[in-house]
Amino acid sequence: QQPVQSPQAVILREGEDAVINCSSSKALYSVHWYRQKHGEAPVFLMILLKGGEQKGHEKISASFNEKKQQSSLYLTASQLSYSGTYFCGTDQTGANNLFFGTGTRLTVIP
Amino acid sequence: EAGVAQSPRYKIIEKRQSVAFWCNPISGHATLYWYQQILGQGPKLLIQFQNNGVVDDSQLPKDRFSAERLKGVDSTLKIQPAKLEDSAVYLCASSPRGNTEAFFGQGTRLTVV
Numbered sequence: 001q002q003p004v005q006s007p008q009a010v011i012l013r014e015g016e017d018a019v020i021n022c023s024s025s026k027a028l029y030s031v032h033w034y035r036q037k038h039g040e041a042p043v044f045l046m047i048l049l050k051g052g053e054q055k056g057h058e059k060i061s062a063s064f065n066e067k068k069q070q071s072s073l074y075l076t077a078s079q080l081s082y083s084g085t086y087f088c089g090t091d092q093t094g095a096n097n098l099f100f101g102t103g104t105r106l107t108v109i110p
Numbered sequence: 111e112a113g114v115a116q117s118p119r120y121k122i123i124e125k126r127q128s129v130a131f132w133c134n135p136i137s138g139h140a141t142l143y144w145y146q147q148i149l150g151q152g153p154k155l156l157i158q159f160q161n162n163g164v165v166d167d168s169q170l171p172k173d174r175f176s177a178e179r180l181k182g183v184d185s186t187l188k189i190q191p192a193k194l195e196d197s198a199v200y201l202c203a204s205s206p207r208g209n210t211e212a213f214f215g216q217g218t219r220l221t222v223v
Contacts, residue, residue: 096158
């Protein structure tokens, strides 16, 4: 039931773009995205509900393809502060009991 | 607004010993979660409370792990007896209602030797 994330790791230079993918084998009610910096707690980025909605948050946006059970996180014009591990969490029931992926480690260098 | 409080921050115990973690969620948040995060992995949900009732504990190893949320506010998670594979960060999170963002505490790093 754990979603699969890709890539596992990516290194960007400041200003470059990145896409992180999350795929589930189960029908999903929603997808949640979090970022976790080393030694810190995960921090919420956004929720996408079934219906194929796309959301944006400054230069970070995401989409959810309900039919394919896939979500993608888009980071544009990356900043040093974007570095961290990104997790998608999938909710199959609407009760917010999430299954988290193994994470994508993003490193932004000057 | 105060965040999710957890204690202790760090704990080292020997295998077969017992340990307890405490969590105080954000005031007014009805839903409380305990996650286990093993190094290099994503958080794994152990138990979810809605007020003082259990919503999901399907991934909680009930032979050794227990959790309670008395009066629907703070919560404790206990491991008895601990195994080496229990070494992980235990994260507590809370949310105001279902399907909204969860706010995580700093976690308790448990090392079992």
